Amino acid sequence: MIIRVQPGLGVPIYLQIESQVKHAIAAGALKLDDALPSVRKLAAELRINPNTVARAYQNLERDGILRTVPGGGCYVSSQSPGLMKSEKLRRLRPMATQLAVEARQLRLARAELLQLLENSYDDLESR
Secondary structure, X not given: OOOOOOHHHXXXXXXXXXXXXXXXXXXXXXXXXXXXXXXXXHHHHHOOOXXXXXXXXXXXXXXXXXXXXXXXXXXXXXXXXXXXXXXXXXXXXXXXXXHHHHHHHOOOOHHHXXXXXXXXXXXXXXX
16 A cells, blocks of 8 residues: 655545545455555655644544554554444545535536536545
């Protein structure tokens, strides 16, 4: 798994790491019980503070996406996040709003946007 961060992006680095780990799991690049790089190793590779990586890993563990074995590293969790539907929607709403704004600015029809989203979802399911 390759993680890349862009400090000038305007998105905190720990959120970039979280997003990329989630995407790797959804895309099948990371599977159940796969090990992630250690905090220090990933921090050294990305040339960032280890506390930033630790924060990302802690948030992912809190959400049930990763599990940490003391002294043994971080692994993709066997549990799926058991979030309430309202929490899932709360997390997705900003991304949905941003997608809708971008589509309107590009003058993309609602049906085309929905088709694009359905195709993306289908691609993930077929992997």
